[in-house]
Amino acid sequence: MAETSRKYGGFLCRIAWNILRSRSDAEECVNDTYLRTWNAIPPSRPTAFQAWLGRIVRNLSLDRYKQLRAAKRGGEGMELLLGELDECLPSLHRTDKALEDQEIADLITDFLNTLAPENRIMFLRRYWYGQEIARIAADLCCGQGKVKSSLFRTRKALRRYLESEEVFL
Structure with missing residues (x-):
């Protein structure tokens, strides 16, 4: 996991940050990505590993965004993006x-x-x-x-x- 974090951590953080605009929430989603990766890898390793990780963190970040949005009803970043x-x-x-x-x-x-x-x-x-x-x-x-x-x-x-x-x- 340390090697995965070293190699892909910045990439994953950028995706989570672009969606959430919160450092702590982005870090939480990246950490959850590592946990999901750890639990999913033993049966088979995806051929496009970086894209697979990116999809996990993106989905986790979108879920977190929806959760925060339901709780706060604030922010316009993703509404603007998805509205396009x-x-x-x-x-x-x-x-x-x-x-x-x-x-x-x-x-x-x-x-x-x-x-x-x-x-x-x-x-x-x-x-x-x-x-x-x-x-x-x-x-x-x-x-x-x-x-x-x-x-x-x-x-x-x-x-x-x-x-x-x-x-x-």
């Missing part, structure tokens, strides 16, 4: 007519594979890792306007793609 995707994803009240979650995830993956690498990176960094637009722009050496435009066009294209696949929004 509202027009691209099926609404909760239409789940009876939408595809199962895994089928939607597969369609989104197929869509992302059609994007130019830079657009795919921007989309994933914003909506998977929860990074701020300014950070994405700085890391990719471009302007914030370019990132915003790319994300806007990608969301519109995702919506059209899902509608063409008969995922009703």
Whole structure:
């Protein structure tokens, strides 16, 4: 576990921080990630270990965020981020007519594979890792306007793609 923490700790902390914006809550989610990893690894080691760890910490952080949000009813970080995707994803009240979650995830993956690498990176960094637009722009050496435009066009294209696949929004 010490080697896992040394190698992936910063990566996991960034994901948790981007969602929670609280150092103590982020550290708690990262520690819970190590516990889940310890309990899950003996049967089989995932081939994409870093992505597997990232998914665990992201899910734990989102659960923690929902728990905190229910308790406090405050903050706008994740509401803003998730609100940007509202027009691209099926609404909760239409789940009876939408595809199962895994089928939607597969369609989104197929869509992302059609994007130019830079657009795919921007989309994933914003909506998977929860990074701020300014950070994405700085890391990719471009302007914030370019990132915003790319994300806007990608969301519109995702919506059209899902509608063409008969995922009703």
